[in-house]
Amino acid sequence: MSSILTNNSAMVALQTLKSINGDLSKTQSMISTGxxxxxxxxxxxxxxxxxxxxxxxxxxxxxxxxxxxxxxxxxxxxxxxxxxxxxxxxxxxxxxxxxxxxxxxxxxxxxxxxxxxxxxxxxxxxxxxxxxxxxxxxxxxxxxxxxxxxxxxxxxxxxxxxxxxxxxDKGTFGTGTSLNANATASAVAATSTGNAENVTIATDADMSDNAVSITVAGTTLSFGAGELSGDQDAAAAQITGALNALGLEGITAAVNGTNANQIDITSTRGFEDVSLTATGATASAATIAERGESVDFSTSAAVNDGDGYKVTVGGASYDYIAGKGETMEDVAKGLKAAIDGAGLTGVTTNVSQDETTGQWSLKVDNDGSGSASLAFAAVGNAGGKASxxxxxxxxxxxxxxxxxxxxxxxxxxxxxxxxxxxxxxxxxxxxxxxxxxxxxxxxxxxxxxxxxxxxADMEEASARLQALQVQQQLGVQSLSIANQSPQSILSLFR
CATH class of the missing domain: 1.20.1330.10 (f41 fragment of flagellin, N-terminal domain)
Structure with a gap:
């Protein structure tokens, strides 16, 4: 059936052309924007x-x-x-x-x-x-x-x-929590007096048959049978002279003023314990303690940024304030630098660690050439500014x-x-x-x-553009043909 009011073919062709134009517009947009x-x-x-x-x-x-x-x-x-x-x-x-x-x-x-x-x-x-x-x-x-x-x-x-x-920078000592428990001073004063132990010669009226051997700081002095003469007092005097003749650094021997058969051995070594053993005689101790006094630092306490420790030597105080990530080793070495920098006459320092406990210690020795006696104390406070x-x-x-x-x-x-x-x-x-x-x-x-x-896939878009352009041309022609259909109805009225 043909109608001059409704052209179905034209409508179909028009919808097809619109769809083609829509796809073409989208493809052109893809090409232009990428x-x-x-x-x-x-x-x-x-x-x-x-x-x-x-x-x-x-x-x-x-x-x-x-x-x-x-x-x-x-x-x-x-x-x-x-x-x-x-x-x-x-x-x-x-x-x-x-x-x-x-x-x-x-x-x-x-x-x-x-x-x-x-x-x-x-x-x-x-x-x-x-x-x-x-x-x-x-x-x-x-x-x-x-x-x-x-x-x-x-x-x-x-x-x-x-x-x-x-x-x-020296840093600023804090006024916060007390840290005194983390640092312990070994004595109230560090003096030039050395530490002493003794060796006692057994009572014997005739020492000529006795052998005596004494080892001090790794050096052994031996007397065989027949080398000692007189009684125990004379032997003590003879051994004392021989010990002094060894010339051991910081080691002196003297006959005790009360007991003539006792030899007092004194060590003024500041940072070294001296070993002492005897055979054929009796030693009062296995070691003679070092002369220097020490500040022993805690092995368990943490060191925080701003923790300050102060050591008083004589009438002046020397402090070090720890920074981030530092340890008691750093504190001990910092205090050593502070004391050394003062140039105190006769005062020397040392830092050491106990091999067994891992404890760090600052040691201060006084040889007596400066102050006769140096006050010695240690304190600590948190909340300072690090050195x-x-x-x-x-x-x-x-x-x-x-x-x-x-x-x-x-x-x-x-x-x-x-x-x-x-x-x-x-x-x-x-x-x-x-x-x-x-x-x-x-x-x-x-x-x-x-x-x-x-x-966009540009190769695909390019090929699609060409195809859509051809479809658009065909769609236009199809719409043109569909629009010509009503014209044929006129021939029925001629």
Whole structure:
């Protein structure tokens, strides 16, 4: 049936042409934008996912900038600590040279002062964009990643770089919780008087048949049968003379003023217990205790940032305030540097660790050339400002024998601190570089993933465009033919 009111063929052709034009428009949009999903109406779920991922990529760009800034800051600090280590090594060479007595120590001290000033200059200049990692104790946090959880929440993670204080600052003693229980002084005074033990010769009117052997500080003095004459008192006097003739450093022997058959052996060695054994006689003890007094530090108590310990020697107090991550070893060595820096006449120090208990001790010896008796006490308080990692460098003085001796041990501690700081910065810089490389690869992977979801396949789009253009032409022709159908009805009325 033909109708001039309803042209079904034209309607079909028109709908087909509209569909072709719609597909053609979409294909042209894909070609012009390069995306198969350019907006939410194209594919809402894919578009949403791609936008979240694009936001993450943008965030990782900011993280990459943060890592670059952090890496540069750490690199400056690492270079500074390596330079400080080299300068401290030069100072050590000067200190070693000062151990000889026939050198011009005043000129050596001038060189040490110049190197010390250079170290301070390096530490002060080691900043990047105003941030100096070799001054103070506050850590630096570098944004390293954004972790997206399955519920959509985002967590920021940081790489923490610990500051390594390479200043010579004394620090500030705190007024917080008492730490007195963590440091115990062995005596109320450190004097020049040596410690003594004795050897008693058994009562015998005739010692000619007796053999006696005495070992002091690893050196053995032996008398065989027939070598001792007279009674026990005479033998004691003979052995006493022989012991003194050995010339053992810091060891003297004397016949007891009350018991003539007793030999008193005195040791003035400051930081060494002296062994004592006897055969054919009786020793009062197996060792003669060292003369130096000590501050023994707790083996169980933690050391926190700002914990300060103070030792009073004579009328003055010397303190050290611990920084982050330090131990009782650092406290003992810090106090040693503080006392050594005062240049007290006749006073020497030593730091040691008990091999059995692991306890660290600061020992102070007085040889009597200065004060006859030195007050000795130890206290501690929390809540202070930490001393610098090169604390004591300012007070190194090699112009005296005692100063040169003390400087040798103290400079080793400073070199160790500087090496540890450089190693810490080097490790942190390596971690930052690794994270930066990972962030770059992760960003590339995310971009690739986004592209696979929303980018158009240009080869397919090009081929489809040509096909749709042909379909459009055919659709136009089909619509033209369909529109001509009513014209044929006119022939029925001619």
């Amino acid at each position: 995306k198969s999903v350019a907006s939410a109406k194209d594919n809402a779920s894919v578009w949403a996912i791609s936008k979240v991922m694009e936001a993450d990529v943008k965030g990782f760009k900011g993280i990459s900038d943060s890592l670059s800034l952090g890496e540069s800051t750490v690199a400056v600090a690492r270079q500074a600590t390596e330079t400080v280590t080299d300068l401290l090594t030069e100072i050590k060479g000067k200190v070693v040279a000062a151990q000889e007595e026939n050198v011009d120590r005043s000129k050596i001290q001038t060189d040490i002062d110049a190197l010390t000033d250079q170290i301070k200059s390096v530490v002060g200049a080691a900043q990047f964009n105003g941030l100096n990692l070799v001054k103070g104790t506050d850590d630096m946090n570098i944004l390293s990643s954004l972790d997206r959880n399955s519920d959509g929440s985002v967590t920021a993670n940081n790489i923490t770089v610990g500051r390594q204080d390479m200043t010579t 610098g990692g090169l604390f004591g460098l300012d007070s190194i003085n090699v112009e005296t024998n005692s100063g040169a001796d003390a400087a040798l041990a103290n400079i080793e501690t400073m070199i160790s601190n500087s090496i540890d700081a450089a190693a810490s910065f080097g490790s942190a810089q390596g971690r930052i570089e690794t994270q930066s490389d990972f962030i770059g690869k992760l960003s590339d992977a995310l971009k690739s993933g986004i592209g696979s979801m929303v980018d």
